[in-house]
Amino acid sequence: MKVFLWGIFICLGTLTIAQAQITQNATRQLRIYEDDDFFNVWGRGTDRGYSNGTAIGYVYMKKKKSTFLDKWIFPKAGPSAINVFEWQLMQVMITPNQIADTSFHPNDFYYAGALFATHGLTSYNPVKKYAFHSELVFGVLGPWAGAEQTQRLFHRLIHYQEPEGWGNQVPNAPLLNYYFSFEAMLWNPVKSLEITREIGIHAGTMMTSLGASLYGRYGLINPYFGGTDLDAATRRKFQLYIFARPQFAINLFNALLQGGIFRSTDTNFEELTDQQTSYMRRFTIGMDYGVGIGIGRTTICYTQQTATAWMSGTGKHSVGNITLLIPLSKATYFP
Template identity: 70%
Template structure:
């Protein structure tokens, strides 16, 4: 049955990475990663297997106070500031999920459940943005990843995952992520190239990513415009996108076991048998198509990465992102 789901999903969903601009007041964001989604028909159920998120995107009518002022820098006094909250669950599994034994040459079973709170602040004149985000949650059995995957596989009548007894132990997750992006090239209001770098630090992931994001088609400006009408001149958007990237990682709790792994005797035994190790460097390529109608957008992106763990090979994950307006548009830009 699972083989029948992909064509249905792709028929009703396309595209990803639609920018958020001046009309972002109160949006619902639905986000789904799954390695079974694959435009080439080669879906899998291994490695980074799934990530599901629901979020709320909004603009404030009053100035920020407390933590939003301390941790979230703004792109100048004339910046457009878009805030968000989200809840996300992700899971990583080895290739043979129907096997109850431990596979030392593969990924650990790992799940995480966490909330994020962030700010995307951009300058329509200088055409750059600052994205800051805090992450807080749990790793391990507390994430309920085992229960989620088992339930979903039961619903679609797919093989049950049998190896979650070998998952990483419970650990707290706390991270701060920061991204800087700047426009480097534009072509006749139809093409854009944006360069960016992301840094991450904390108990979840510590590392950085450098990337270039290019898109072409019927688009509104990525960093908006000082005039809201010009910023949203196209009521219908349709574009292709590509995003090559390079990532360096010093620490990843989902691949290495979390900060409390040394306190768990069962996991220490698994770690001693593990023959695969986390790769510090990886390269990736995202590509996809995006559609926007007014303030609603639906997107599909195929995300391909070189191996995160030695001996596991490259991996590809499909992403579906949907933005749905919850309120009338606003001309507010603060």
């Protein structure tokens, strides 16, 4: 399995690209997103902790004024803002270190899976160089999410060991979350270097946390927050750059690590909780880094996401991410 996956990783790794790239010159885009802890630039892939996350999304701009949720819960960054909306469907899974063992490991992660949709808005202010990102998340946690079936199917396809401990997963629960962040330019001494700062908050039945980060990138780039002149803002048809994002988080609740809002009503999970010796870390720090390429309106991104232990005793963890943005429209739209 690892030889097979490493071959895929090398092919995709040659086309890597940045996160949070503005879609100012493509009104409709398809986004394909894959997290996997086997993806690792240092060749130290694993199959534990946050093991996999797969998503497909639709990113778009619109001429019509927003109504209902888009109007009331997604703030815009001023009257001259560039507003990029999105819909996304995502499945994630978390597993302990020994997936071939049917027994419960009290000093490790629970098995957990979530299936959810997100709807959000990233609103850029190209004049004052700041952005709001707001997002509504709704879905399910537990067996309803189908993570067990997904992992079993994939492991059979690549002839890898069967995951046998899904009988110990967190119970079913609804997920409803809201996320909001503010990002602003911190330092932009030359066109090839940008550093931004960001603070964000998650609240709801999926997770509640507060985080802050810096994001820096260097290379052949278009302006991070876009521009009032479309031609100037998209002057580079080829982009190539490296980036890094140091960050920290204060974690108050995470349903994938602790169980959802109905965990106390599940007798089997209560027994597992009584045995559990590992606990969620309240403070985590991490570093995301990678390299990006943009060719016209197509971008592809590889990010290595490294963080301190989410659960006590499980050690630091690293997950690779590949994100591909494919334009679906030829026409550009700039409000």
